[in-house]
Amino acid sequence: MAGELLDNKGRGDVSWSWPPIHPEGRKYGLIAVAVSLLFIFLDWEIVGWPLLALSAGVFAFFRDPERVVPQADDAIVAPADGLVSLIAQVAPPPELIGDDASGSRGLSPEPVTRISIFMSVFDVHINRAPIAGTIQRLVYIPGKFMNADLDKASEENERQHILIERPDGMQIGFTQIAGLVARRIVPFVKPGDIVAVGQRVGLIRFGSRVDVYLPAGTDAQVLLGQKIIAGETILARVGQQQLLEGLAQ
Structure with missing residues (x-):
């Protein structure tokens, strides 16, 4: 959970989750998906399916995972x-x-x-x-x-x-x-x-x-x-x- 204090004594509660996509990248991913679906709808599947795979890569590029940040003053x-x-x-x-x-x-x-x-x-x-x-x-x-x-x-x-x-x-x-x-x-x-x-x-x-x-x-x-x-x-x-x-x- 964001903002939760975790330490090297095992205190805290964590679980794995898919990293969110930063808002800056959502529009690019959705545009890529829309273009790929258009090609698939027009029966240009040889272009549409690779573009759909590329759109997944665009979303992955803009992933924004949580990080556990060290708090030492130095x-x-x-x-x-x-x-x-x-x-x-x-x-x-x-x-x-x-x-x-x-x-x-x-x-x-x-x-x-x-x-x-x-x-x-x-x-x-x-x-x-x-x-x-x-x-x-x-x-x-x-x-x-x-x-x-x-x-x-x-x-x-x-x-x-x-x-x-x-x-x-x-x-x-x-x-x-x-x-x-x-x-x-x-x-x-x-x-x-x-x-x-x-x-x-x-x-x-x-x-x-x-x-x-x-x-x-x-x-x-x-x-x-x-x-x-x-x-x-x-x-x-x-x-x-x-x-x-x-x-x-």
């Missing part, structure tokens, strides 16, 4: 489902650095750890807040639609930057990046909104990437090539630095 949770495709020390995007026209305090220009999460068309594409706090910035940048798995996609693709600040002043910046198939980034929040950790903040349609810029002095707690889950996987713990190694097998 935890930074994954904002996206997908594969950890890049981990690097880089400077944050210019749009998230320094004060903006509204007087919002931005990130430092010094290099920090960036974790890139690649979302395939088979992943859940609802993005979630990595920390609780106030949306300080939401900056949309038009651009290209090259492969989101490429490093230069962070600077050249269509993207949207989000900056969240906790009550204690700690900030996290992350970027939603469109890819080869993704053609629209849909925000659910606006500057000034207060969000909880793990709260839904946006959606990228049909395959894409999210970059997360960790605070200074904080290393990734995930490994390159690791599969992670939005709102559940802990990407990092604030102020913790250590080398982690994994074996692909």
Whole structure:
């Protein structure tokens, strides 16, 4: 049940259920179903039945499952489902650095750890807040639609930057990046909104990437090539630095 407190002592009550479809995707699924049924009605079954199967895929793409969100104060949770495709020390995007026209305090220009999460068309594409706090910035940048798995996609693709600040002043910046198939980034929040950790903040349609810029002095707690889950996987713990190694097998 959404909002129910669950813990590692076995307290709480859970059961499996089909994940709901986000309202943003229902219209696309229904359009696909209507078109496929039209072809079947016109005896173009060779087109209609494959389209009907495709419509099921459209509904599946927009699935919006509940997630059990860690509540530890030092935890930074994954904002996206997908594969950890890049981990690097880089400077944050210019749009998230320094004060903006509204007087919002931005990130430092010094290099920090960036974790890139690649979302395939088979992943859940609802993005979630990595920390609780106030949306300080939401900056949309038009651009290209090259492969989101490429490093230069962070600077050249269509993207949207989000900056969240906790009550204690700690900030996290992350970027939603469109890819080869993704053609629209849909925000659910606006500057000034207060969000909880793990709260839904946006959606990228049909395959894409999210970059997360960790605070200074904080290393990734995930490994390159690791599969992670939005709102559940802990990407990092604030102020913790250590080398982690994994074996692909």
